[in-house]
Amino acid sequence: MSPPPDRPEILDSDHLSARTRAILTSRLSAPETQPRTLSLQAYAVLDALLPVLLPLDEILPPGTYINMTARIDAALSGPRDGWRFANLPPDAEAWEAALLTLDDVAAEQHGIRFIHLAPELRGTLLDAMMTGQLGLDRDGRLSIPQMARWAGDLRGEVADCVMSDPRVQQALGISSSLTGGDTVFQGFTEVGPNSREDFEPKATAPLAQMADSRE
């Protein structure tokens, strides 16, 4: 199988262990077409919400696409990190309920489903959720305080998903995966400011290029 066209160069570094390379490479794979955890309705809300929360075109090179929706949906069925807020149901259930809450509020406030809202209106609903002004007191939905807590989980999950993607690491010039190979564990020789080593990626994202441009 030929590698995807947007395969980041860091994956070919000898500063990467085989295990880490396999983990990062798995994130390049074309995602499943069917949701693994969420209902189709909740999945669609998540898909419509993510570009408003964190537009990746601000970070990635043109033509590069990361299916965050599929990754997060799959992650919700995998091993989690060992805790949750006590006022929220288990993660998979909380995400389903939160996304359906957003959809119901969209319908009640604007007469159309969340996915059909203009991006500005989607953003307004997210802002209301994050600042403790959006929620529903009914079965299978989350209340205002629950939505505010879940907003933190959503933001944390998105940050995890993005910062652990090799295409993002390449674009932002992040060398955190390149701690050392299997036969030689190189680590870093230079650790101070303005001392990028040759094997470390340079940022390509315009947003992150300020420092590199000074070299």
Next chain:
Amino acid sequence: MNSTTVMKTFGETDIVDAVIIGSGAGGAPLAAELARNGKTVVVLEAGPAFTAMGHTPDEIAARELYWLHERLSAGTNPQAFGGNNSGTGLGGSLLHYGAFMPRMDARDFHLHTETGKGVDWPFGLDELLPYIERVESFIGVSGPASYPWDPTRRYAYPPPPANSAALKMREACDALGLRHADGPAALITRKIEQPHFGTRHGCANCGACHQGCRNSAKSGADNTWLPMAVAHGAELRPGCFAHTIERDTSGRVTGVVYRQNGVEHRQKCATLVLAAGAVETPRLLLTNGLANSSGQVGQNYMTHVSTQVWGEFDEDIRPNRGYPSLTITEDMMRPKDADFVGGYLIQSLGMMPATWGQNLARSTTTRGPAFARALAGYNRSAGMGINGECLPRPENRVTLSNEKDAFGIPKPLIEHSYGPNEWAMHNHAANLLSRMWEAIGAKDIRVIDRAAHMIGTCRMGTDAGSNVVNPKGRSFDIDNLWISDHSIFPSAAAANPALAIMALSLRTADAMLKA
């Protein structure tokens, strides 16, 4: 473990001198000490046996080092466990700890005497110091040639190189007239042959301490105490989740029931040591209804006030590189302008990207291009963070929730709320650290309000009516039950807990050998 060592094994019907539940900072030193003195020891560890070179800097995959049995977090400051959670696997939380290894301040043992608030320890630093020095000497700790707050102290290894955050914090301290030094770090900076383990290499500055050290430079239990325990005849059993403590008609412990690969097993023992941490230790006692005549099991859960302040610089900082938290100042251990009791340590912070991104994401509500710009600032970011005293409070505790886990055991509910002292300390630190960053030109300064570590819940003291264990770690209610972990800390103190846990572990082993 050293590949030439053959581990001794015990039969389930053998009555071993001691079963220890937990193989981390609390259990491992004690296991080694008992075994070295001829006692038969079985260590039950819920997690697997990892190999150092198998660790990965990938933060998502490295969650395998966290305790993953779900915990429910409540209160007005519910703790975001994640990377701050207990560990799992042979070596416990030391597999993923940051190896920042300050000693407890002598004043923190007597906070109540000093201030009328908090709780005193039943002894002072002089009692623990010999054990602290033994721990530092055996596991390997690096530090400066002269430590400004304790010039008599010596470290066996020179510090690793200062990374960008450490250098920036030095500048910031200088700007505000604070003293600073390379902090004590539990890692070695030159290659050694560790007795009973094998080769440990010097720190390679890879920065992934929290994801597991791949060349054994970081001093954990897996490359120090546990190999020593095995060399002296202890058996380590990974993958064993202990859930039931069995007793005879007189109430003394006779054995432990645990699950391994879905099958129940029983190990008989003359003595039981709980070393499962400030959540699992009280959870075991509460589910078994044991050792709680004081009503204190699970009470007085504490953390550290661990406020962070991050800033962006016009330089390529690359916060993933180098030992993450090298620079320390202890000048805030009793600040003159404090409106709180106790004090805090400040350390520089580098950080891996997903952990950093999570902290940023959870502490702000920006979205759209502003959120993307904030994340894109990773390579320009440096942080500082504190570890500060957290007073014991009755509303902070570990109890059993109504929800059961896969074993049919109630999940723990951890309630955690800051009181006035914690908020005052947070505000003091947020203000000071922000001024420090401003003084050296940092931009986009961001305060992250967070708590770290898990402390208390089985308090140690002299009075059986208000403590779970005596000053040596022995249960007041059951004479062959001991606790050796941070659950017995009467107060949180400011220092990161791993060193004191290990020192107490050796001290409790001494007491057990004399009992």
